Each structure stands twice: as structure tokens, then as C-alpha cells.
Amino acid sequence: MKLACIENIRRQKQHVERYKRQLARHRSGEDISLKSQKTFRKPKQEKHLKSFQVYKDVLFDEFLDKSKKLQKLTNQILKVLSQVWESPK
Incomplete structure (x- = not known):
């Protein structure tokens, strides 16, 4: 049970870090990666x-x-x- 909680916290931290990197790229005017562009609607x-x-x-x-x-x-x-x-x- 504790292991599952620790794993969930680790995933959430990774998600937050990924979001921060994307936000920094967006603010700097750099192109967002192709992987994240696929999620946007045409x-x-x-x-x-x-x-x-x-x-x-x-x-x-x-x-x-x-x-x-x-x-x-x-x-x-x-x-x-x-x-x-x-x-x-």
C-alpha cells in the first residue's frame, strides 16, 4: 500500500516537472515538441x-x-x- 502511494507521488512529480518544462518552452517562444503538438486539435x-x-x-x-x-x-x-x-x- 505504501509502495503504491509512493509511486503515485513520483508520477505526479514527473507530471508537474514535464508541465513546467513545457510552460518554460512556451514562454520562451520555442516550438513545443511534436509529441505534445499531437494532442492539440487541428x-x-x-x-x-x-x-x-x-x-x-x-x-x-x-x-x-x-x-x-x-x-x-x-x-x-x-x-x-x-x-x-x-x-x-
């Missing part, structure tokens, strides 16, 4: 640009043509199904 603007690039590559004319074809096919299928259901067996 700006929302980059995320927006990525999604915009994906949507920019879609050809909307082809999509509309294919959707019209799908509408025609589904209408044909529905007509056939309604005829089958109406016919007596």
Missing part, C-alpha cells in the same frame, strides 16, 4: 477544406443522369410488381 478550417476538395471532385451531371435512370427503373419495377399483385393466382 483548426476547423483545414477540416472544411478537406471536405470541400472531396465534394469538388464529384461530377454532379453524371450523378443526376444516373439518378434519372434509377427513377425510371424503379418506376418500371413498381409497375410490374403492381401487376403481379393485382393478378389472381
Whole structure:
């Protein structure tokens, strides 16, 4: 039990020392290490640009043509199904 308490205190001291070093680097204007940069969130603007690039590559004319074809096919299928259901067996 005492060993676990001593270990927890040691970890807390290490954490405080690491925080002090990062704070000193930040105040001096030095770049923060890559490890700590990974924890920061990326700006929302980059995320927006990525999604915009994906949507920019879609050809909307082809999509509309294919959707019209799908509408025609589904209408044909529905007509056939309604005829089958109406016919007596």
C-alpha cells in the first residue's frame, strides 16, 4: 500500500516537472515538441477544406443522369410488381 502511494507521488512529480518544462518552452517562444503538438486539435478550417476538395471532385451531371435512370427503373419495377399483385393466382 505504501509502495503504491509512493509511486503515485513520483508520477505526479514527473507530471508537474514535464508541465513546467513545457510552460518554460512556451514562454520562451520555442516550438513545443511534436509529441505534445499531437494532442492539440487541428483548426476547423483545414477540416472544411478537406471536405470541400472531396465534394469538388464529384461530377454532379453524371450523378443526376444516373439518378434519372434509377427513377425510371424503379418506376418500371413498381409497375410490374403492381401487376403481379393485382393478378389472381
